[in-house]
Amino acid sequence: MVITRFAPSPTxxxxxxxxxxxxxxxxxxxxxGGKFILxxxxxxxxxxxxxxxQQVINDLRWLGLEWDEGPDIGGPNGPYLQSQRLDLYTMYxxxxxxxxxxxxxxxxxxxxxxxxxxASAEKNNIVYxxxxxxxDESDVKKARAEGKPVTVRFAMPAEEIVINDCLRGxxxxxxxxxxxxxxxxxxxxxxxxxxxxxxxxxxxxxxVIRGQEHLMNTPGQQELWKTxxxxxxxxYVHMSVTISEGGGKLSKRERxxxxxxxxxxxxxxxxxxxxxxxxxxxxxxxxxxxxxxxPDMPAVDAMAKYxxxxxxxxxxxxxxxxxxxxxxxxxxxxxxxxxxxxxxEIMTREQLVAxxxxxxxxxxxxxxxxxxxLSFNMEHLRLTPKEKVAGYFKDxxxxxxxxxxxxxxxxxxxxxxxxxxxxxxxxVEQKSRFLFVEDEKIEYDEKAVRKVLxxxxxxxxxxxRDKLSAMDxxxxxxxxxxxxxxxxxxxxxxxxxxxxxxxxxxxxxxSLSMFESxxxxxxxxxxxxxxxxxxxxx
RNA sequence: GGCCCCAUCGUCUAGGCCGGCCCAGGACACCGGGUUUUCAACCCGGCGACAGGGGUUCGAAUCCCCUUGGGGCUACCA
Numbered sequence: 001m002v003i004t005r006f007a008p009s010p011t012x013x014x015x016x017x018x019x020x021x022x023x024x025x026x027x028x029x030x031x032x033g034g035k036f037i038l039x040x041x042x043x044x045x046x047x048x049x050x051x052x053x054q055q056v057i058n059d060l061r062w063l064g065l066e067w068d069e070g071p072d073i074g075g076p077n078g079p080y081l082q083s084q085r086l087d088l089y090t091m092y093x094x095x096x097x098x099x100x101x102x103x104x105x106x107x108x109x110x111x112x113x114x115x116x117x118x119a120s121a122e123k124n125n126i127v128y129x130x131x132x133x134x135x136d137e138s139d140v141k142k143a144r145a146e147g148k149p150v151t152v153r154f155a156m157p158a159e160e161i162v163i164n165d166c167l168r169g170x171x172x173x174x175x176x177x178x179x180x181x182x183x184x185x186x187x188x189x190x191x192x193x194x195x196x197x198x199x200x201x202x203x204x205x206x207x208v209i210r211g212q213e214h215l216m217n218t219p220g221q222q223e224l225w226k227t228x229x230x231x232x233x234x235x236y237v238h239m240s241v242t243i244s245e246g247g248g249k250l251s252k253r254e255r256x257x258x259x260x261x262x263x264x265x266x267x268x269x270x271x272x273x274x275x276x277x278x279x280x281x282x283x284x285x286x287x288x289x290x291x292x293x294x295p296d297m298p299a300v301d302a303m304a305k306y307x308x309x310x311x312x313x314x315x316x317x318x319x320x321x322x323x324x325x326x327x328x329x330x331x332x333x334x335x336x337x338x339x340x341x342x343x344x345e346i347m348t349r350e351q352l353v354a355x356x357x358x359x360x361x362x363x364x365x366x367x368x369x370x371x372x373x374l375s376f377n378m379e380h381l382r383l384t385p386k387e388k389v390a391g392y393f394k395d396x397x398x399x400x401x402x403x404x405x406x407x408x409x410x411x412x413x414x415x416x417x418x419x420x421x422x423x424x425x426x427x428v429e430q431k432s433r434f435l436f437v438e439d440e441k442i443e444y445d446e447k448a449v450r451k452v453l454x455x456x457x458x459x460x461x462x463x464x465r466d467k468l469s470a471m472d473x474x475x476x477x478x479x480x481x482x483x484x485x486x487x488x489x490x491x492x493x494x495x496x497x498x499x500x501x502x503x504x505x506x507x508x509x510x511s512l513s514m515f516e517s518x519x520x521x522x523x524x525x526x527x528x529x530x531x532x533x534x535x536x537x538x
Numbered sequence: 539g540g541c542c543c544c545a546u547c548g549u550c551u552a553g554g555c556c557g558g559c560c561c562a563g564g565a566c567a568c569c570g571g572g573u574u575u576u577c578a579a580c581c582c583g584g585c586g587a588c589a590g591g592g593g594u595u596c597g598a599a600u601c602c603c604c605u606u607g608g609g610g611c612u613a614c615c616a
Contacts, residue, residue, distance in 0.1 A: 009616045044615055109614075116613090125540045125612065151614055168543070177541065185614040192616045216542060216611040240544080241609070249610075332550095335565095339551060345565055362551075365609055369549050372566040378579080421579030431577075448576095483575075498575035510577045 002034030003206045006060075006067070007196065009041045010052035013297060013315035014059035015252045016368065017211070017242050020333040024239060025209045026065040027334065027356040037203055038070030041196070042083045043189045053081075059316040063326050064349060069203075077203040082195050089190035092198050092228060093152050093183055101155055101227050102183060103134035106148040127179035130155065149186035154194070154224055156180050161219040166237045167361050173219040181220055197221045201230035209237040209358075212365075213249070237358060240337045240365045244312075250368055255311045255318075256294045262309040263289065269307075277306035313370070321399060323424030324373070325392045327380040332373050337362045346379045378423045386413055396425045403436035404429050418516055434506035435520055439528045444507040449537055452509065457500030458538040460486065464501055465530045474523055476515045483514065504533035 004025035008018055029036035038060070042048045057072060069075025079085060096102035107115075119126040135143075143150055158176035165171055183194035190198070200208060215238045225233060244250040263269050275285035278299035287293035295303075297315070304311045313319045319329055331347050339362070340347070340355040347355070381389060390412045397405040407415065419428040434442060453461070467482050483501070487494045498514045505517055505526065518526050 007616085011616080041616060047615065105614095107614090112614085120539070123539045149614070171542070173542080182614055187614075189614085191614070196616090211610085212543060213610055214616095217616095238543080243609075247608080335550070337550095341552075343552070343564055345550090364544050366551085367549060369566070372550065375566055419578085421577090423578070427578070452576095480575090487575090494575050496575090502576060506576095508576085512576095514575055 001206065002029055002032035003037065003204055004029045004034065004209055005037040005039055005200070005203065005205050006065075007039040007041050007199075008056050009044065009047065009192075010049065010056060011044075011047050012049060012052050012055070012252065013317050014056045015250070015315045016313075016319070016329075016333065017250045018056075019059065019063060019316050019329070020242060020336055021210055021239070022060060022065055023063070023330060023333050024338070024361075025207075026067075027353055028207060028209060028358060029068075030353045031356045034206075035068040036065075037075070037077075037205065038067040038080065039199060039203070040071055040081045041192060042081060043192060043195055045187065045189065055317075062320060063316065063330055065330075082190070082199065085195070085199065086189065088202070089184070089195055089198055090188070093190070093194070096154065096183070096227065097134075097152065099227075100134065102152050103131070103155060103180075104140050104143075105151045105153050105182075106135070106139075106143040107151075108149060125177055125179075127177060128153065128181075130180055151182050151186050152184035153180040154183045154220070154227075156220065156223060161223060163218045163222055163236060165215070165218075166235050166358060167363060168215075168238060171215065171218075175219065175223070178219060183224075193217050193220055194224070197224045197228070197230075200234060201225060201228065206234050207237065208234045209239065212238045212241050214238060237361070240362055242336055243365045243367045245367065250314065252314050253294060255297070255314050256288070256300050258311050259300050259304050259307075259309065260289060260291070262304070262307055266307065274303050274306060278303035320396070323396055323426030323429070324377050325380055325384065325389065325425070327384050328373065328377040331380065332376045336366045336368065346376065346383065348383070374423045378421065381416075381422065381425075382420065386416065389416055393425050393428065397429060400426075400429065402429050402433065404432050406436050407432075415512075418512055431511050434508075434511060435517075439525055439532060442505075442507040442529065442532070444503070444533075444536070445509070448503045448507070448509045452499045452503045453533065453537045457496075457503070458534060460490070460497050461500045461504055461530055461534055461538065463490075464497070465527065465534070468518075468523065468530075469527060471523070474519050476519055479518045480515045501530075505529050 006018075006022040006025050008014065008022075014022075026036050028034070038057075040053055040056075042053070053071065060067070067073070069077060069080065071078075071080040074080075093102060097104070115128070116126050140150055156175045156178050161173045161175050161178070163171050163173070181193065182191050184190055199205075218236055218238070222233060242250045244254060246254070263271070263274060271285060271289070272282070275282060278295060279302070280288075280295050280299050284293065284295060288295055294300075300311070311318075313322055316329070327349065330349055331345075331352065334347070334352050334356070335345060338356070338360055339345075341360055342355070344351075390409060393412055393416060394405070396402075404415075415428060415432045419431060422428050422431070463486055464483070467486065471478060471482065483497050484494060487497045490496070499509065501514055502509060502511055502517075505511070505514075505521060511517065512520075521529070
C-alpha cells in the first residue's frame with residue numbers, strides 16, 4: 001500500500017511551497033488508493049505557535065486535501081503530534097546508545113561555534129570529531145552537575161552512502177564527510193532528522209515525497225533507518241523547489257520584506273502611524289525596518305492595508321483573500337514540477353488524481369508565475385459548478401467584510417454570471433460593491449469624475465435622467481434600447497453615454513454592465529444617484 | 539568555501555531514458571489587429587528557446603566530458 005504523509009512544522013500559515021508538497025503526497029496516495037497522513041512536527045519549542053496547527057489544518061481543508069490519519073482525527077499509528085511522542089524517541093535513542101551507535105556529547109554552543117569557524121577557515125565542511133571513547137552514564141551525571149548541555153549524536157558510518165531517489169536516480173555521499181549529527185537536543189527533544197525517521201517507520205510511510213532541500217538529509221536518515229532495523233526503506237522522491245521572482249526558494253519572509261520595501265519607498269511615511277496600524281511597538285517597528293526582525297502576519301497585513309500596498313501572495317490564505325479558488329490552486333500547484341504529458345493544463349481535481357504519476361515529475365526548479373495563476377483562476381471560475389463558486393464567493397465576502405455579503409444566494413449567482421471572464425472573486429466583488437452601498441455613501445473616484453463627468457458627461461446624464469424617469473418598467477433590454485437611442489441621437493458611441501452613468505452610479509469607471517446595473521439598482525435609486533452626481537459634479 | 543541537485547521561448551513546460559519524425563510543439567505573458575458600455579473576456583495574427591565549448595556518431599535538444607549559470611544543504615530549525 002502507498003502511504004504518504006505531509007509533515008509541516010506549526011510555525012504559521014501554510015505557504016504555497018508546503019501546499020505543493022502536501023498536494024503531491026495527497027495525489028500519489030489517492031492515485032494509488034493508498035493513505036495520506038498528516039503529522040505535525042512540533043519539536044522546536046521556540047518556533048511553534050499555538051494557533052499554527054489549526055491554521056495549517058484550515059488551509060489544507062480549504063484546498064480539499066483530506067487526510068486519512070492526523071492529529072484531529074486520530075488513527076492507528078498515533079499520536080500525530082511529535083511533541084506527544086517523546087518517549088518513543090527517547091527509547092530509540094537509548095537503544096542506539098546501548099548498541100554503541102550513538103553517544104552523548106557535552107559541547108557548548110560556543111565550542112561548536114569555534115569548531116565551525118575553524119572548519120570554515122580551512123575551507124572545509126564541518127565534521128564533528130568523534131571521541132575515542134563514548135561517554136557513559138557517569139559522565140552524563142558529571143556533565144549535568146557542571147551545568148553542561150547534554151545532547152546525543154548518531155555515529156555515521158565512514159563509508160559511501162548511496163540513496164536511490166525515484167526521480168534523480170542514485171545519489172552518492174561520503175558518510176565520513178557528513179559526520180555525526182545530533183538526534184536528541186539538550187532540551188530532551190529529538191531533532192527533525194531523528195523524529196522523522198522514527199515516525200515514518202512507525203507510521204509505515206512507504207513514500208517520502210518532499211522538496212529537494214531534504215536531499216542532503218537523506219543519507220543520514222537512511223543510515224539511521226537501517227541501524228534501527230526498520231526494514232524496507234521508503235521510496236524517496238526529492239522534488240524540484242518552487243522559486244520566487246526575486247530568485248531563491250519561495251519564502252514566507254517575502255511578504256514582510258516587500259512591506260518593508262514599500263514603507264521605505266513611501267515618501268514621508270509616518271512610521272508611527274504605520275506601526276500603530278499593525279499594533280506593534282516602536283521598538284519592534286525599528287527592528288523590522290532595520291531588517292532584524294519580522295512582525296507576525298496579522299501585523300504585516302494590517303500595515304500593508306493601511307499603506308494601501310499589495311503584498312505578494314505567499315501563504316495559502318493570501319490567495320484565498322485575493323479571490324482565488326481552491327480548484328485553481330490545486331491545479332496550478334500540481335503543474336509546478338509535473339505535467340500529465342497530454343498537453344492538457346486546465347484540470348479538475350479528479351483529472352489530476354487520475355493522471356498523476358511520479359515518473360512525470362520535473363527535475364528542475366520552477367518559478368511561481370502569478371500571471372498564469374490569474375488565467376487559471378478565470379478558467380476554473382468558469383469550469384467549477386455555479387453553486388460551488390457561489391459558496392467560495394460567500395466565504396470570500398465574509399472574510400473581506402464586504403457589503404456584498406448582504407446579497408442572497410440567487411443574487412450572488414447572478415453577479416457571478418454577469419462577471420463571466422473575471423479573473424478573481426475580488427474583481428467580482430469590486431464590480432458589484434456599488435449595489436450594496438447606500439446612495440449617499442458612494443465614493444467617487446477623482447480621476448473617473450474628471451475624465452468622464454466633468455468632461456461634458458453631465459449633459460448626457462441629464463438626458464438619461466429624463467428618459468429613465470419616463471420609463472415605467474425596467475428590463476435589461478429596455479435600458480439598453482434607451483441608452484443606444486441616446487447615443488444614436490447624439491451621434492456618439494455608446495461609451496460616451498454609458499460611462500457618465502457608470503461613474504454616477506458606481507463612482508468608478510470599472511463596474512458591471514450598465515444595462516444590468518440599472519435594473520438591479522432599480523429606477524428610484526438610479527435616479528437618486530444621478531441626482532447626487534449632478535449636484536456634486538454637474 | 540565544502541557537499542549535492544539542476545539547465546529547451548520572458549515564465550510553466552512537451553520532446554531526452556529508446557539519437558534521425560524537432561531548422562523544436564503547447565500554455566501563460568508580451569506585441570499587432572479585430573470586437574466592445576468600463577475592466578475583464580473573446581477572435582485573428584506575430585515575436586520568442588535547445589547556456590557555451592569539446593567529444594561520440596553518417597546524424598545530437600536528445601549520449602559523454604568540461605566550463606558557465608541557477609538552486610539546495612552546510613543549526614541543539616524543520
